[in-house]
Amino acid sequence: MFGQGCTTVRHAVPTLESSALHLCAHAFSYRRYVPEHRHLVHQTALDARHRALGARMIPFAGWEMPVQYRGLVEEHNAVRSAAGLFDLSHMGEIFVTGPHAAAALDYALVTAPGKLAVGRAHYSMICDDSGGIIDDLIVYRLGGERYMVVPNASNAAAVAAALQERLARFDATLDDASMRTSLVAIQGPRAAAILQPFVGVDLKTIKYYSGTQTTACGVPAILARTGYTGEDGFELFVAWDDAVRVWDTLLLAGAEHGLVPAGLGARDTLRLEAGMPLYGNELDRNTTPFEAGLGRLVSFAKSGDFVGRTALERAKDHPRKTLVGLKVDGRGIARMGYPLYLPAAPDACGSITSGTASPTLGFAIAMGYVPVGRSTVDEAYEVGIRSQRASAQVVPMPFYKRPT
């Protein structure tokens, strides 16, 4: 009993995997505690709330976070059918401000944040000189000269450092507000109805991938219509301690709508169904945006140089691998690191990056990297699941798309 998630190594004491949600070992959270390092683990402002709700807490990217409350599948289903409330205060919040903030971010990121209208946001990436992905992130244009960049928790420090360096030649300043900003997300078809009475803005005027400064539950908030679940939903960036008021208010008011607190476990299965990549799984420094199927993000058309441009121009036509979505037959789950084979081939040609039993679809899904030219829909593969092989087929992503 209790082998390690991905590798089934007995008695393994998992290290604190700073990246992304390798929740494969979640159930065994108690083994992930490293007591002598406890003081290095941050707690969010909602820590006591999670514990009072009976959450199972796990170390994640340097934080103690709730992986689940009453049950992953129950929370997952609540987000698809009603709403879920997430504490995402581990995420980074980096403000870039100044007359050249737009130009600085155009230089630092692969997208063109300078083209964003005030109040709008987009998904972006920060790459290194060789075109490898340092992180994927969301950029919000809060004002003509003011942006908020939201990186993954595991990469927040690296992103802040890279941005700081890239901003040096511009009239723009960086403020890493990660440790004084909480993030509460409400996601699901009932999110707008639950949230509307408590915010100082008509939510109908907030488009998908927009954000605005307003009030929420009586406290100042940056309210954005963004998320990582494949559902409609909102993210509320508030001062550290204000998260408690937002959390309590929404949890209470949302109960009659079917809102439940949801942990990182459900967040991972929700994003996977929605075909969204996770840094550390699908994305890393050895992967270019083109290989991850996100080449559309890279704006070669923008004026001026940007970090990674030369390498990315070359990488565009020379992908080494391609990310695909897979439907896996049988009841086994293709997990991160499991090998992918062409049918009956002796040697692996790729590997799984994420996989789960899809609660919404009722079958096993996965993402993985396969050889270039072998990524068309219906292409057949086999996944090595322990000593056996399960057949799998390439399917279009996202696996799940919300009803419109």
Added chain:
Amino acid sequence: MEIPENLKYSSEHEWLAPAGRTAKIGITGYAAEHIGDIVFVELPKVGTTVIAGSSFGVIEAVKSVSELFAPVSGTVVAINERVAKEPELVSADPYGDGWLIEVDMSNDGEIAALKDSAGYRDLVASLPE
């Protein structure tokens, strides 16, 4: 946390219910709770030899895969066919309908190496959460 007094326990969170030469094996309530939503259970065929401390199967949950370790050595004489179809039985009733396999023990002396309920309760109490 339910820890029945009449069972023997391994440090790997399996329970053993000896009855003469044979014994039923399952996972404990603590294990079931920590594994979460179980997707399926992979069990050996009847007639397979299992060895104390070695893997005899796997439990797949949405977010984890856990190996099952035999608390004693022997030959599998029965498997719980119901959990193959209804894996959630393992979570719902780990000591009852969620049992996993029954073995004909080759060395019942191995039972002495297992914990009684008090010993297992101490083990669980020593684990975080």
